[in-house]
Amino acid sequence: MLNPRLYPELRRATSPDALFRHVEALFPILRSITGEGIRQTLDYISERTREFITVDIPSGTPVLDWNIPDEWNVKAATIRTCNGDIVVDLAASNLHILQYSVPFHGRVSKEVLFGHLFSLPEQPDLIPYKTSYYIRNWGFCVSENQKASLTDPEYDIDIDASLEPGHLTYGEVLIAGRSDEEIFFSVHCCHPSLANDNLSSIAIAIELIRTLQATDHLHFSYRFVFVPGTIGAIAWLAKNIGNTQKIRNGLVLSCLGDKGGLTYKKSRNEDASTNRYLEWLIEKEPDASVREFEPYGYDERQYCSPGFNLPVGCLMRSPNGMFPEYHTSADNLDFVQPVALLKSYNFIARFISMLENDFYPVSRYPFGEPQLGRRGLYPLPAAPPDITEDDADWPDQMSILWVLNLSDGHHSLFDMARQSGKSLQTIILATGILEKADLLDIHQFPAAV
């Protein structure tokens, strides 16, 4: 039942380059919460994984307290001088268009135009990312410098967009394990050319899915959902309301490619094991931090609404709104670090390995210490080659004593690691040694009290 090789396997299965290539490939697509861009993105994921499904929901469908909005697509958008010179062009940056801008064609005064421009006076070189999903408006996002260069009295506007009944589309994949209990990952995929927010997490999720699909003998089932933010999570919940009770642990993945330390934002349910696991894992990471739950941020807002109250936290590097590149044209391919992508991937791999190995050993010789010498366990044998990538994880005599002492059916391997100060991989390996020596049995659930 133990799977000490899982973490090394997961870790070896990808690379900084493999991760970064997904970010590069997806960056040029103009995504929004509906439309062709998000469908192209889901197709890209589907081509690289197995059994990936997409779900289309027609505009106007009620989902929880909301309704699916009209579908938005945009082909072109320009601002031209009266001479016909193009001064702002969607072709130059996917961020130039106000998301969900209605179509508009006509000549307007500079004053009227400026009422439809969004810029960042404090960051004059950057184009902001802005949306107006539920208040109908047209508009452009430009740099402050661009805006300053617009000195003509009038401009011609052409927004070749459509906003009309269509569909909202999300994607998901379930990797079935022995248990029906699910480990849930949610990734928002509605942002246009922003690399960290959230192509970083899409890339990591693709690689995790590929690796887990190539792995035998998973204990838990793993579900990855790729949804447009807010309305997509609400739509997914509306369609899966009866199945959410299967979710044992979950993470919203977001902004996992910048060079900041890891951040874990706790699930609303303070007692969820997700919090216990992540708080312990993350305290070993450099510059990492834990944040209390608050009802703002990413789709954990929906998963942690009081009716669901799911054991879902949020994993990030730099948190939303806390880095200057956030929601601007500076969140580009230069901003995402291939090595940071790998570190985030490896951290999630450690979390998965923890879940897959967090069982309850029960000693067969609980009265006094068993005599280790006659079983060849004192002194301990040397590490077999290839069992772990880090020799420091091979158990010492003390790890063996810890596992034996705590094998009372009330301490999981995670509890043992926490109490002993040993790494979880060490405890997994020590438990494996003792199981092989017939000194303990491994149970899935704790003993009755």
Added chain:
Amino acid sequence: MLNPRLYPELRRATSPDALFRHVEALFPILRSITGEGIRQTLDYISERTREFITVDIPSGTPVLDWNIPDEWNVKAATIRTCNGDIVVDLAASNLHILQYSVPFHGRVSKEVLFGHLFSLPEQPDLIPYKTSYYIRNWGFCVSENQKASLTDPEYDIDIDASLEPGHLTYGEVLIAGRSDEEIFFSVHCCHPSLANDNLSSIAIAIELIRTLQATDHLHFSYRFVFVPGTIGAIAWLAKNIGNTQKIRNGLVLSCLGDKGGLTYKKSRNEDASTNRYLEWLIEKEPDASVREFEPYGYDERQYCSPGFNLPVGCLMRSPNGMFPEYHTSADNLDFVQPVALLKSYNFIARFISMLENDFYPVSRYPFGEPQLGRRGLYPLPAAPPDITEDDADWPDQMSILWVLNLSDGHHSLFDMARQSGKSLQTIILATGILEKADLLDIHQFPAAV
């Protein structure tokens, strides 16, 4: 059921001057645990409030483990030289007489007299306040300087006092709310001319009673008792032993007019909600502190005796025994600050507003976030004039999200304020907005687990 206007109403109802005038008016009265002085004091309160009752208990009546003592009154007390020059005169300071001094008339040697004088060698200008309720004695309290000036070999003593069967008198008022549960305030009123200890609290209690009696729709009932210290609290408990279970929260009020920071001394019952409420409220006050319960101090000693163990703490500014003016002639009208009286009053008003609004909202749309935009709550409307004295209390979008997220029937408004870091008034107002938008219902008690 919510009453967001309660705190502004309570706060507007009094002033530093109104509070201080009560202290001035009551200062000249010679009070003790029995006698005319305490009855005059209770009459003063009765004239300024409604439905105030006084209770007279005859001397000798058993009350719990005690007996009501004889009633003490004193008309005059002097020390004269053999020439007839008055050197100490009760008419000059109510503190000059040892409380419960027996009558005495006669010429005594300086040595005998000195055995009956109480002074403060470390504070030579001040007259101490001393009592001898249960050991019969006669005596005077004088300043160390006065004592030093007594150099004659003999003096004539006249103490025109009576100590004989009579009554102990206490007063109380109940302001009935919708609920039988009582919020209890106890004020000791047995000290002669000491302004902070405890005319300050009598003044605040009078103003609180007047304001609460002018307020409609109170949820809880409010009981204020004015008792002589120790024996009065014991007498009240003896008469009300069956009713003490109605007390939901309580405070002994004492020394609330000096310029020190607020002090909350916890109730003996560590888990009492009184402690939770007061600890949270007081940590926002400048220079405030919390003290653990100890079985010494004011009448919380009796309310927190093990048989009662009532949820009653003690609210003070400078604690008893911790300021040099304590129990001396320096605890006079100059020592009490009108502004400090108001600050103490306002703090108690905030406590009352907290209690009256600490209900359990339950969201009608607990699955996912409700869509606020179509209900005109995104963005939020502006603050109506006059809802709160402090514009900073008007909710922001985040406060709305907090209340919605925690409206699960297990979080009271107080819990929400504590968890969100928002002010309680903000949470009250946000809850009111959401209730008006039919997004939640308000319950008095938490949902079943």
Added chain:
Amino acid sequence: MLNPRLYPELRRATSPDALFRHVEALFPILRSITGEGIRQTLDYISERTREFITVDIPSGTPVLDWNIPDEWNVKAATIRTCNGDIVVDLAASNLHILQYSVPFHGRVSKEVLFGHLFSLPEQPDLIPYKTSYYIRNWGFCVSENQKASLTDPEYDIDIDASLEPGHLTYGEVLIAGRSDEEIFFSVHCCHPSLANDNLSSIAIAIELIRTLQATDHLHFSYRFVFVPGTIGAIAWLAKNIGNTQKIRNGLVLSCLGDKGGLTYKKSRNEDASTNRYLEWLIEKEPDASVREFEPYGYDERQYCSPGFNLPVGCLMRSPNGMFPEYHTSADNLDFVQPVALLKSYNFIARFISMLENDFYPVSRYPFGEPQLGRRGLYPLPAAPPDITEDDADWPDQMSILWVLNLSDGHHSLFDMARQSGKSLQTIILATGILEKADLLDIHQFPAAV
């Protein structure tokens, strides 16, 4: 039921000299886990106490997961040059022989000899203490300097030892109190001439047994076991498996004679009252520390194995492995401080006095404070001579108020000391005063909730 005189009695019953004489007397004996040395040691204890029993278990007997090993005895052991000069001689130090060395006679090359020598390169003057109980080997322990002086090409070895079927022997004594519940002390007594580890604890245990046997009216029963380390504790547990449930609190005593501060290593069962008691007692000691349980150290490893999980911690001064003299010839009679022995003894005496007095008073007058004045308790009477060795322990008025206030049947005297900040002896004495005044009753167990 209270026994306020117990601590003064225990404290007066011994002296630094009395304690140190046992260490001196036992130091020359060559002890091991079996053999004549440990039997001589147990005889010494038996001669100085009453009802001391020894238990012999034949070699080969299964005990839990182990088997009793063969008995080891050694008469002489030398290393000689080929000229016949003795260069290492067991007669010079009991540490020179590798414990459980097999017999050996013959000439060996320097290289072969060096493979059987144990020394401490970092501490070149000291002889180490080494064992090889379960891997058959012969060997000597020598100082690094001695080893360096061995420059001949060959040496003659004579180890006149026997390792053959015999017995393992341990000793124990039970001092019966009114209750069957046992307070358990375990002392390892298998080390040869090491003074702190563990003659210090043997000496303290002898004096504790003598004093407790001379004391009337013990509430609990006290069991002291003297066992060879690991195998002896396992043997005792195997013989007493059904009786271990009687153990209410226990301590492994070890290394109690050096000048380091006291150390309490917690029992595995975090909630055991032993931990609560010891943590509170030890925080009053200079330079003291508390260590979390770990499954390494002394025989608490066996008592705290998961099947037993006994409420047994370990009391030490400097912990095993944490002082440079540990397991070397420097752990000699100079290393043990007579005054440190007494301080350790007194600490255990305080622990015993705490256990014997930790009852639950219940006030007869729980409603309000009882009137102390008419019972002669306000002011308090003076301390009778001889009730306590430390006048500072005599209660003040505040101690009386604390005991009355907490006498609700849910606070033991220990709880009262902890909450009030008074010493336990003060609380014991105050409780005694109040019991004599008929103000409270003393119960053995807490009141039902």
